[in-house]
Amino acid sequence: MKSCDVLIIGAGPAGLMAALSAAEAGASVVVLERAVRAGGQLVKQTHMFFGSREQYASVRGVDIPAILLNKLAKYGDKVEIICSCTALGAYEDGVITALWEREKYLKFKPESLVIATGAYEKSLTFPGNDLPGVYGAGAVQTLMNVHGVRPGNRVIMVGAGNIGLIVSYQLLQAGVEVVAVLDAAPKIGGYLVHAAKLARMGVPILVSHSVTAAYGKDCLERVAVSKLDEGFKPIEGSTVYYDVDACCVSVGLSPLSELPAMAGCGMCYIPQLGGMVPVRDEEYETTVKGIFVAGDVSGIEEASAAMVEGRLAGLYAAKRAGFAHEGLDTLAEECRAQLASLRGGESGGHIRAGLKLLSERGERNA
């Protein structure tokens, strides 16, 4: 059994920031990461971030993990990051089990826990959606930007949210033809600055359209695309076919919230936040004392917001473990102001609505 003040599960943007603020507060920190390297999904994000300086705006996502790891290195052996280590369970007695390198079991009993496990890509239901060649858009981004391998030669993108738009542009950068970007909704969901870049490159963005079937013998060879009516039903006679060897599905993310559910944290279904999310208070503590959450696991947003949430959750988790940061109140206030700014405007409307619903439901269930 290993002990530490604060255990953090997930070394993505939220987890690394949580580690940083807990270490700053004086706590000993262990971070578990199931991938071979820290950074979460930042490792494939070659685009520059928006937001403000505090969330590394104008820095490419792929460069952020090194910056954070560098800051963490200052704390020496007070911070340990264990990669290739999958958390397996979080139990009522506060024990967390993990499997390292597929062969060694580890047990932890921390004073407090931050769950920052992130999210996974949703899939879409259509005949043939299981054919090799139908891939998650984020997965394709990893294949290209981390491994340097193209997913195919001709790709169709399903979903014109930010991930769909950004990955389409990155496919073009990798030398792949993007035949079209589809979205079932009647308007483009992502930022227009990303959509405009694609339009300038001649990629059609078809709203009120979706893929209705995929065909191929062993791998994807062709997709059927239909125009949708106001009820999202395919319009008869509108079907066209595209010969493609890859189809990227970018229809949103779901929180990876199994661990807080297993630990007994109160959970709520909040559509605006991507699905089942843990109920948490203003200090990012769940209904189980000592268990905190941050980032996509508690609601799907962008990496910028995940970093700020991680900063906050790390501060409060350290406090719970007996290490109150001397500048806690000022820092927390700054972070809350940053979050309010990131969630401001029209594009943050659904997040604000989701968080409001979560807090109402949380209070009702308390």
Place this chain on the structure above:
Amino acid sequence: MQQRITDHPILSFPERKRIGFTFDGKEMYGFEGDSIASALHANGVRVLAHSERLDRPRGFYCAIGNCSSCMMEVDGIPNVKTCVTPLSEGMSVKTQHGKGVLQ
């Protein structure tokens, strides 16, 4: 088209060490830093497994070790998530049919 990206406006992919492995007995190579699935993809292999009930082809999907679509038999061990498992020298990688069997 060559599946390896060589020219990219933002990223650079410098020469890396070659890593030899076999896929269903056939010799192939990838590079240091590859996952098993990325190396296979670069070699044009997209069918990684077959489903349990209907024997339908299965490939890469999520690349974060979550969806279980890419599980293969590696060095005799079934259900290895090839999208997140690093390629290493001399690996024997085999197409998995169904659940796989522990030896």
